[in-house]
Amino acid sequence: MKKSFGAKTLAFPNPEWCVGSYDIKDQPNLMTIAWGGICCSKPPAVTISLRKATYTYGNIMARRAYTINIPSVKFVKEADFVGMASGKREDKFEATGLTPVKSDLVDAPYVDEFPMILECKVIHTHEIGLHTQFIGEIIDVKVDQATLTDEGLPDMNKVRPFIYGNEIQTYHQIGNKIGDAFDIGKKLF
């Protein structure tokens, strides 16, 4: 038996990502988002949705670039703080002690301490309603060497991203592997 929650933005799980941008004074800024995800394979692209009222919205409209900075669980406090403060009033890099690195590829800063970074150039913007959707072409993905497997791929247990449960407003770490994709389904029969 199911309970109807009505027309709500309720879906599990949502990513917990920080978006890096420069403001008009070249000050690096960060904001935390959960409305985002990969949206195209060719060109490789990732979407984020922002309200016009955010400081980052103006930054990205002006620079046409952003980074996605994926925090590991040890940065849950920093990511949550970044989601509460505004770059209009506060230097969030200074407040959190995180280190901004100027991207060589796009006009946006990224977070040195976070294990996985996507550098993006805006290729489309879409007005949906309260939120504007930015579609960013992924120019490069950078991953901490220390989080790679022997095969050179990112290890989920070393990157240690976390998810946001909206409506219930809780963060959860990623747990154990439960199967290989394009494989475990063969064991259904």
Place this chain on the structure above:
Amino acid sequence: MKKSFGAKTLAFPNPEWCVGSYDIKDQPNLMTIAWGGICCSKPPAVTISLRKATYTYGNIMARRAYTINIPSVKFVKEADFVGMASGKREDKFEATGLTPVKSDLVDAPYVDEFPMILECKVIHTHEIGLHTQFIGEIIDVKVDQATLTDEGLPDMNKVRPFIYGNEIQTYHQIGNKIGDAFDIGKKLF
């Protein structure tokens, strides 16, 4: 020190969701996606990206509706199978034993056994490249009563969604809570 992976769709974590639709013969179909997420609060909306080659693409273009069906970990085999088979050749509900339920609200079926369902009407489509992005207004979210907390909200540990690690092609369950949103960040200082 970071390693560059180049222009790739590499980002952790991605949701593992099944999309429900009807084909031209009113046959219910399911496909598995990882390119999706909430994209607007007002109207509440969720985006999914599909290749034109998929059977579901044609279904959604014709019906202008879809459901998002969030599997719990016990359905990892079914979800993976759904991601490998095509509705052009196979009835995936019959193959998996999952039960299609006709939505009263949108012209699409949902999966009875999955704990969290979003019923969506298409309000925009965007051509990004290989993938077309559908923006669906969320008309209702239905959640299994058995997965609710005493306060009537979905419990992450009872819904038990899972995530997809792309590039590494593995599924992972959601682990322990690591903090409350809009709260743990206050403990940074």
